[in-house]
Amino acid sequence: MNISELNYSQTNIYSILYFLSGFLIPLFISFISYKNFLIYEVNKDTKYKEKNKIKYLFYPLIIILFILSYLLMKYFIIIPKIIITYSNYSTYDQFITEIILLIIILILLIFERSRIMIKKFLLLNYFIISSLIWSLIYFDYYSEISSINYSFIYSFKIDLNNVFIVNIFYLFAVETFYYLWSYLSFDKNLSDWSVPIPRINNLIPILKISIYYFGFINYYFILKLNLN
Numbered sequence: 217m218n219i220s221e222l223n224y225s226q227t228n229i230y231s232i233l234y235f236l237s238g239f240l241i242p243l244f245i246s247f248i249s250y251k252n253f254l255i256y257e258v259n260k261d262t263k264y265k266e267k268n269k270i271k272y273l274f275y276p277l278i279i280i281l282f283i284l285s286y287l288l289m290k291y292f293i294i295i296p297k298i299i300i301t302y303s304n305y306s307t308y309d310q311f312i313t314e315i316i317l318l319i320i321i322l323i324l325l326i327f328e329r330s331r332i333m334i335k336k337f338l339l340l341n342y343f344i345i346s347s348l349i350w351s352l353i354y355f356d357y358y359s360e361i362s363s364i365n366y367s368f369i370y371s372f373k374i375d376l377n378n379v380f381i382v383n384i385f386y387l388f389a390v391e392t393f394y395y396l397w398s399y400l401s402f403d404k405n406l407s408d409w410s411v412p413i414p415r416i417n418n419l420i421p422i423l424k425i426s427i428y429y430f431g432f433i434n435y436y437f438i439l440k441l442n443l444n
Contacts, residue, residue: 238350245384245432246339253391253425254335258402258418273411277400284393285321288338289314291386292321294345325397326406335394342387349379380436388429395421 293314324330399418400411 235354238354239347241432241435242343242346242350245387246343248428249339249387249391250336252428253395253421254332256395256398256402256421258399258412273400277406280393280396280400281322281325284390284397285318285325287386287390287393288321288334289318291338291341291390292317295341326401328401331398331401338387338390342383346380346383349383353379378440381433381440384429384433384436388425388433391425391429392422395425 321334324334399414400406402411
């Protein structure tokens with residue numbers, strides 16, 4: 217049976233399984249990320265670290281930390297924007313709120329335990345957002361999504377049919393910068409303002425992240441074709 221031929225107005229085993237699959241994929245993505253891309257161990261070889269260092273990393277550190285914090289901040293405000301009506305808030309108030317949240321995230325990312333907590337919260341947000349969008353689209357409530365002040369869609373000028381692909385691309389970008397920051401801030405790198413020169417095995421996590429997420433991007437692309 218072709219997905220596009222399902223009659224969603226009638227409840228049957230196929231429509232129920234298809235609806236549940238929309239929750240299963242985000243749950244699977246979150247679980248795999250939690251198990252494989254949460255904590256990174258980098259270059260424990262002390263002799264190698266001492267002899268092969270890249271120094272003077274102030275600007276790269278600040279840039280990567282800021283980009284990661286900004287991406288996280290923008291993602292974390294999606295659910296509040298869906299729940300809370302922002303029509304009574306001025307642009308200035310929203311800006312101040314985002315700046316405060318950005319600073320909090322910046323600080324939390326510096327410390328390992330709070331950084332891991334932020335990553336867990338990201339995955340929870342991803343699952344909730346994906347589930348909400350899937351439910352609205354499945355029950356044909358496109359107008360409900362359009363009425364939401366949903367900057368995640370409109371700031372990128374993305375059609376609603378592509379929202380799952382954009383969502384997974386966004387998560388892929390956050391995962392990549394999260395690994396880069398984990399590598400740069402590992403152990404005493406921040407206090408020394410230097411990091412070991414990356415080995416080939418240090419690039420493997422980025423390769424795994426790329427393969428993993430582009431596989432799901434392909435899945436959502438096929439799903440989009442079937443929904444059209």
